[in-house]
Each structure stands twice: as structure tokens, then as C-alpha cells.
Amino acid sequence: MGSSQESTFSSASAAAQVNASALDLLPVYAKELIAGGAAGAFAKTAVAPLERVKILLQTRTEGFQSLGILQSLRKLWQYEGVRGFYKGNGASVLRIVPYAALHYMTYEQYRCWILNNFAPSVGSGPVVDLLAGSAAGGTAVLCTYPLDLARTKLAYQVSNVRQPGSALGNSGQQQTYNGIKDVFKTVYKEGGARSLYRGVGPTLIGILPYAGLKFYIYEDLKSRVPEDYKKSVILKLSCGALAGLFGQTLTYPLDVVRRQMQVQSKQPQNSSDGFRIRGTFQGLLLIIRCQGWRQLFAGLSLNYVKVVPSVAIGFTTYDMMKTLLGVPPRERAHASGANK
Template identity: 65%
Template sequence: MGSSQGSTLSSNATGFADGSSAHTDVKYIDTVPVYVKELIAGGAAGAFAKTAVAPLERIKILLQTRTDFHSVGIYHSLKKILKHEGAAGFYKGNGASVIRIVPYAALHFMTYERYRLWILDNYSALGTGPVVDLLAGSAAGGTAVLCTYPLDLARTKLAYQIVEARGPVLHGTTQFNASPAYSGIRNVMESVYREGGVRALYRGIGPTLIGILPYAGLKFYVYEELKSHVPEEHQKSILMRLSCGALAGLFGQTFTYPLDVVRRQMQVEHLQPSSQGGVRYRSTLDGLGSIVRNQGWRQLFAGLSINYIKIVPSVAIGFTAYDMMKSWLHIPPRQKSKATSAA
């Protein structure tokens, strides 16, 4: 008996020495379904990327929706926030943003992988090239938006708020007069629901879907297409992934940014004075036309410069973190089809 126990202890000690305990962890990870791993990888990547660019996201929303901000530019907007709200002001709405981005990014990446595999299995005529990534990315973007849009609405309303200031803000000409209307995510959701029900929680979903379908598709299309031209020995380079992700984000955002402006203005329009006393934008096209007529075509691109600055690290970090999380979670490389995967 003692000899048996001694040999067991000896084998355990040997196991720790040669790393077999790590092998046990690997086996445990490998028992987790692939789609669950993809959800975890996508959610973690989204949260990390979103937090990294939160200050730029706050300024971008203010530039899109408040005339007293887009008239003074990025630098003075940053000074306004720092002076009257402190460093914490740069992260106002980031809690809602992260709470939203975790399920959004998780669903986005996971459904992209699932849609991609489904297209390969059912529409082989499309081949296995980047067109499949375009279609799968678009469908995944739409799915993720529909599931998480109310959280995006709450994030925008929280970020739109400016705390009350007692004195002049910039060169003695501008003052903040509005106190925060919402105390947090739950308060936003409850207030919006009381005002207009479920429909109000999806105010602005039209331009969001119209914008996200091409944006999400182009983002995945460009990223995967650029990666396919990288030599095999550089495929795992972090710098390569960051570069491909940055270009993918910039390209996709340029074509869809005006729709993002319409969406933001629709989300906060009840917080702004309306000369008509009602809903200002009846549809996405009406919103685009109204902004051009009343605010000028430049307003369709308000905040685009800072969005470029934000998109470069955000999309780049997101794609890179996702690829690294896939490796860490031992998610197998993408297969041509389910049949290939099973083989």
C-alpha cells in the first residue's frame, strides 16, 4: 500500500515537472463547444478594444450630435470635458458601451463564423474567397445589432449628456445649461420604454442596419482579403494583424459614416429642441436630406476625423485580440466546410 502511494506521488510530481497538468487544462478547454469559445473570444476582444478608445468615442458622439461641440473642434472639445467633468468624463457612457459591446462582439464574431460555414456548405458556387466573408460579415453584423441595439441607444444617451457648468466654457461665449437627465443604463432603458415602449428602444435602428450591413461585411472582407496576401511566415505577426484590421476599419467606415450620424441624431432627437415639435426624421433618407438642408453636408461627416483616429486602434485591436483569443482557446483554424472539419 505504501509503495503504491509512493509511486502515485512520484508520478504526480513527475507530471507537474513535465507540464502534464497543463495538458489536463488543454483537454478541459477542448471539451468546450467551438461556438462557445468563439463567443468568449469575440466578447473579450470587443471589450478590450472598446475600452481602449472610450475617450475618442465620447468626443465623436458629441461632435455628431451637439453643435456647440462640432463648432470648436476636437482639441477644445477634449479640454471642455477635462475641465468640467474631469478624466472620468472621457468614460461617460463607457459602462453601457462595454456592457453592449461584449454581447455584440461575441455575437458578431461567433455568428460570422457560423454564417460563413453555412454559406460554404449550402452555396458552394460562391467559392471560398472573400465574397463569403462579405456576406457572412454583413449577416453577422445585422444579427448582432438587432440583439443589442437598446444598449447602444442607452450608451448614446448617456454620452450625449453634459454636466451643468456655472461659468463660461470657452472664451466666455458658451455655457452648459443642461443637467444630466439619466442616472445610468437601467434608468435610460426604463425612461425610454415608458415614453414609447419597445419601439422607442429601437429608435434609429433603420440607419443602423443600413449602415452595419455593408460596414460589417466590408470590414471582414478587407481584413481576410489582406491577410490572404500576407506570406505564410508572417500570418501570425501581431503587427500584420493590426495593420490589416486598421485598413479594414478605415475602408468600411468611410462609406457608411453619414448613416452613423443620422442614427446618432435620431437617438438623441427628443433631447434637442425641434421647431416642428415632433419627430424630426421620418426615415433614414429623410434624415440624410434634412441634415444636408438644415445643417449642411459637412455635418454628415462631423466627427469623421476623430472616428478615423478611433477606428484605427479599435478595429485593429479587435481583430488582433480575437485572433489571439482563438489561439489561446485552441479554436481550430477555419475549415472549408463542415465536411472537411468532420474529416
């Protein structure tokens, strides 16, 4: 009996050693990719219902313009059930995993590169996080934008409100999509590969300051935490929440322009507020003139509710995953940055 238990324990120990050895073989950037992807998927799924409602408010979907958060959630439940809360979340997670993985990994790589090449000029403080975060955000957006477009188009359509099988506000005239692949095929037919990047201009203009500010604020707040509390999950969540709230407030109008650009091909051009957004600043002026300046902040209160858990969970999960995967501390990463 004793020998059997010893054999079992030995096998488990050997398996653990093999797994640890396999993990050690992964390069640091691969571990950062895994940690970033896991953080993004976990955070995005946690706030998927709020993200769906935010898109409906931003795009002025008929039947939702004057509703609050709870009323919108109740209406989605009434017409689409639980699945309605997660419509478009498949595309969202499919996008966020590579997006977050690239975002976090390239942030670490850009940060090391800046420190190794420009440390005397920019120093080693939060300014490095601002520059590295902005560059990482732009890189991740360019690589994954078509998936964000698909997510928005899927989340924009609401079924069963006027007629069974029709999209909201359309009386059956609006085209509906059956999935991510159908969105890509249809959008590509409409305008080629370029149409898959409709709205990427305001996205980049918005993500560069947002991503930079997010990392800047998060790392700056963490640096002010006493050493004894640096591993506290609650403090990491708090730092992440504040970073997300501040960054989103400054860049939110650009997100509204992006959403309206993404769905304007599905909206009737003869409606009273029909217009075509062709650029970021032109779009800001058009929305103010035709829909009022308040529309630039439509859904912002909901975004506050969404950003607090999303960014907080994302940063905290990323830090925890790095520890779990054995990513070396930042000081060691800097020293070996050229070898990554």
C-alpha cells in the same frame, strides 16, 4: 526538499491539464463567443475617450460644434475629469461584449453555412466574407441595439458646463440619466419597447455594408500576406486598420443619422434647426438641408483616429484569442462545419 518541489511541479502540471481538458470540452462556437467578446471589450475601452468626443460632435452638442479633437478632450477634462472620458463606456462595454461575441461567432457560422450550401454559386473567396460579415452584423445589431441607445444617451449629456448638475446646452431643462437602468426605464415610458429601437433603421442599413466590407477587406488583405508573415501582429493590426478605415468612410453618414435619431427626443423642437428624423433617407436629406452636408461627416476625422486602433485591435485580439482557446484552423472548421 527535492520531493517537495517535484510535488509542486506535479500539482501545477495536473492543474494545467485539467484546465486544458475543460477548455477542450467547450464547443467551437462557445470559444468563438469568448474570443469575440474579449476582443470587443478590449478594443472599445482602448478608444472610449475618442468615442465620447465623436458622439458629442455628431449630435451637435452645444459648446462642442466648433472644437477639434484635442480641444474637446481638454474641455471634457476640465468639466468632468478622467471619468468624463469614460461616461457611457459601461453601457458601451456591456453592449460590445455580447455584440462582438455574436458578431464574430455568427460570422464564422454564417461563413461555414454559406460554404457548405452555396459554394458552387458564390465560390470560396472574399465574397463569402462579405455576405457572412453583413449577416453577422445585422444579427448582432438586432440583439444588442437597446444597449447602444443607452450608451449614446449617457455620452450625450455633459455636466457642469452652464450650471452645476445640468446637462450641456440645456440650462437645466434637459433630463439627465443616472445609469443604464434609468435610461431603459425612461425611454420605455416615453414610447414603449419600440422606442428602445429608435434609430435601428439607419443602423442596420449602415452595419450591413460596413460589417461585410470590414471582414471582406480584412480577410482579403490577410490572404495576400506571405505565409512567413501571417502570424505577425503588426501585419494583422495593419490589415484591420485598413479594413476599418475603408468601411467607415463609406457608411459614416448613416451613423450620423442614427446618432441624431437616438438623441432628438432630448433636443428642443423650437430651436432654429429643430426637426424630427423619421427615416434613414429622410434624415439624410433633412441634415443636408438644415445643417449642411458637412454635418454628415462631423467627427469623421476623429473616427479615423478611433477606427485605426479599434478595428485593428479587435481583429488582432480575436485572432490571438482563437489561437489561445484552441479554435481549429478555418480549413478544419469548414470540414466539420455541420458538426459545430
